[in-house]
Structure formats: structure tokens, C-alpha cells
Amino acid sequence: MNNDRIVANEAPKPVGPYSLGIQAGKLIFCSGEIGTDPKTGKLVHSVAEQTERALQNVEITLKSIGLSLNSIVKTTIYLIDVKDFEQVNEVYAKHFSPPYPARSTVVVAAIPKGARVEIDAIALID
Numbered sequence: 001m002n003n004d005r006i007v008a009n010e011a012p013k014p015v016g017p018y019s020l021g022i023q024a025g026k027l028i029f030c031s032g033e034i035g036t037d038p039k040t041g042k043l044v045h046s047v048a049e050q051t052e053r054a055l056q057n058v059e060i061t062l063k064s065i066g067l068s069l070n071s072i073v074k075t076t077i078y079l080i081d082v083k084d085f086e087q088v089n090e091v092y093a094k095h096f097s098p099p100y101p102a103r104s105t106v107v108v109a110a111i112p113k114g115a116r117v118e119i120d121a122i123a124l125i126d
Helices: 047-063 082-095
Strands: 003-006 021-024 027-033 072-079 102-107 117-124
Touching: 027 047, 047 082, 047 117, 072 082, 082 102
Parallel strands: 072 102
Antiparallel strands: 003 021, 021 027, 027 117, 072 117
């Protein structure tokens, strides 16, 4: 089975040597996204804004292959402060409806570019 790299020209450029997404069969693996504005390359400010932008960035990758956030079956959220959990949930809930994707939330020491939240996703092609 070949793994195909997903290219989304409208998305922020990766901050390291990785692909924005990889298609492996019917699964799409979206790399972690932070709240970087794709036009300016700068991180947006509050944790709520970063969560919104990170989800929009994941969505850009999915849209480039004709999918949407509704195709997501699993996410992982990385936070640098567990106190941000409630704010992140409020924004996250606006983008998904039941049955919600499976999800893990992990508190980490740091995220690239000083971000407060990072979100990766696995999607399924129907």
C-alpha cells in the first residue's frame, strides 16, 4: 500500500520536516496544527483563537482532498496548561456534533512557536 502525501497550499507551512497529511488507504492522518494564521504565518493570540485556528487549519488539509471535519474519527489535543481545557472544549464543541470523534487530551511541557494548543486528527474516507 502506498502512502500519499496531502498538499494543501492554503494551509500554514509545516514548521519541520513533515507532511500536513498522509493518506493510507481510507485513513487520513493530519499532522498536528497550531493556531498559525496561514496568511501571516503568525500565531493568533488567545487559547480560544488558537483552538479555532488550529481546527480551521486541519479543515484546510481535509478540504484539499474533498473531506470536512465531519470525516474525523479521532483527534488528539495537546495543551500546555490544563486550565485551558474548558475554553478549548467550548470552541471544539462548535465544530463537531454527536457522535463526537474519539479524543485524547494531553498536557505537554511546550508546543512549537509558543502555542498553547495543538490538534491532530485521523479522518476516514467513506
